[in-house]
Amino acid sequence: MCWPARADIWQGNLVEAEAAFAELANTIAQFEPVTMFVDPKYIEHANSLCGSGVSISASPLDDSWARDSGPIYVHRPDGSLVGLDFVFNGWGNKFTPHDADAALAQRVTSVFGDDVSSINMVLEGGSVNVDGAGTLITTMQCLLHPNRNPKMSQKEIQEVLCEELGVSSVVWLPHGLALDFDTDGHVDNVAAFTRPGHVLLQGCSDSSEEDFVRLAINEKVARSSTAANGEQLQVDVIPVLPFVEYNGERIVVPYLNFYVGNGFVIVPVCGHAADHDMVQMISEFFPGRSTIPLDIGRILAIGGGGIHCITQQRPATA
Numbered sequence: 001m002c003w004p005a006r007a008d009i010w011q012g013n014l015v016e017a018e019a020a021f022a023e024l025a026n027t028i029a030q031f032e033p034v035t036m037f038v039d040p041k042y043i044e045h046a047n048s049l050c051g052s053g054v055s056i057s058a059s060p061l062d063d064s065w066a067r068d069s070g071p072i073y074v075h076r077p078d079g080s081l082v083g084l085d086f087v088f089n090g091w092g093n094k095f096t097p098h099d100a101d102a103a104l105a106q107r108v109t110s111v112f113g114d115d116v117s118s119i120n121m122v123l124e125g126g127s128v129n130v131d132g133a134g135t136l137i138t139t140m141q142c143l144l145h146p147n148r149n150p151k152m153s154q155k156e157i158q159e160v161l162c163e164e165l166g167v168s169s170v171v172w173l174p175h176g177l178a179l180d181f182d183t184d185g186h187v188d189n190v191a192a193f194t195r196p197g198h199v200l201l202q203g204c205s206d207s208s209e210e211d212f213v214r215l216a217i218n219e220k221v222a223r224s225s226t227a228a229n230g231e232q233l234q235v236d237v238i239p240v241l242p243f244v245e246y247n248g249e250r251i252v253v254p255y256l257n258f259y260v261g262n263g264f265v266i267v268p269v270c271g272h273a274a275d276h277d278m279v280q281m282i283s284e285f286f287p288g289r290s291t292i293p294l295d296i297g298r299i300l301a302i303g304g305g306g307i308h309c310i311t312q313q314r315p316a317t318a
Contacts, residue, residue, distance in 0.1 A: 001025055001310055002070070002104070003038040003046045005061040006095070009303045011247065017303055020296035021064070022049035024259075024266065024307060027292060029053025032262045037061065037108070059107050060100040062090075065305055067188070068124035069098075070312040071105035071116065074166060081317055083109040083116045084164055086123035091183050092147025112314065121160050122148040126186040126309050128161065133196035134228025136167040139176045141185030148184075169228040173221055175214040177202075177241075179252045182304040189254045189306070190218060194285040197227040202256045203237040211241055211252075238281060242272035244298050253297040255282065257306025261313070264290045268297030268307045 003021060004010065010017045025034045029051060037059040038046040047056055063069070068091070071083030085105035090098030109116040127142045142148070143157055152160075158170050176185020190202045201219055204211040225233045242253045253270040255278045265286050269275040275293060283291035300306050 001034060001036050001312075002059075002061055002064045002066045003036055003042050004064045004303070005039045005042065006063045009063070009095075010299075011302055013299060013302060016299045018045065018049060020299045021310065022046075023296060024294060024310065025054045026051045027266060027294065028259070028261060028311070031264050035111070037066070037104070057111055059104070061104070062098050062101045063095060064303075065126070065309050066104075066312040067126045067305075067309045068183075069101035069104045070125065071108050071114075072123075072125050072165070073114075073313070073315055074164070075315065079317065081114050081315065083114050085109075085116050085118045086121055087119070088124065089122050089148070091124065092145060094182065114314075117164075119160065119164055121152065121157070124183065124186065125312060126183060126188040126305070128165070129187055129191060129193055130165060130167060131193035131196045131199070131227070134167050135169045135171065135193070135197065135233070136161055136165060137171040137173065137187055137191050137193070137199060137222075139173045139185045139187045139190070141174065141176045142183065142187070143172075145184045167228065169226060171199075171222060171225045171233065173218045175218055177252055177254065178210040178214060179250065186309075188308045189252075189257055190215065191222070192256045192258065192260075192308075197229060197231060198234040198236070198285070200256060200282070200285060201235060201237045202241060202254045203239045204241040205239045206241070209241070209243075215241070236285065238278055240272070240274040240278050242270055242274065242297075244270050244272075244301070246298070246302055251298070251301045253301045254306065255279070257297075257308045258282065259307045259311045260286070260289070263288070264292055266292045266294055266307055268300060269293040269295050270297035270301070271295060
């Protein structure tokens, strides 16, 4: 994880954001080790909020979205780890500076003593999800946006994904969320795998919302797609998409921006009437894991993301 560093994105709520990051880190640390990369000027404060299960590592940072700027880890055939360092351009150069975040993958792999491989293609970790068995899901809205890789075709982008991430089936959903302006429609707001060949989709039951049609189209595409094993992709839908208001602005808090760890799933909630039912529904797709709702969805959405966005897993070595 990366401690909040770009104060302006939190709209005067930096203290609440820091508390949310600490709460999430301390919750995860009950199940697995957590390393929090912190800009040196925030080290003392991060140490005061994070418990003993969270290791603090000083690092220059521009922002706090480890999923997008950190390394994407893959296993080599021999079981060893390598961190993939894709080009990070601040979500299409929307946020500057981003030089420190662009160097984060190199720093993270150095801290852990991991091999690193630099890939000459713009890609954020939140723009792809994989099932661990050869299937990847993404959105056209993000990966084909001209502010990412304007000289690459969809076919060329897919070839890089298959080669570097070890996948053989790529599911291209047309849409991210309508209000996801910052990331141009990251897939981790609308789709998450629960097991090989099975994907949960974010739905929208309110027909008055723009996302009602967008997410229905995504569902139709997913149900006609094939997993890496050659069988039809299995699809279920989480029907409620919560919205909250802050300073007169509507903000979306998708339940699917969750983090799956060792024996647990942490789901963002925001005080919506459907929180309990939707968390219960998600838990049914993760038997044997504890499903933990954390009421930090609102503040993370104010900053532009969710729980999945601020975490990035480093797998165990074989």
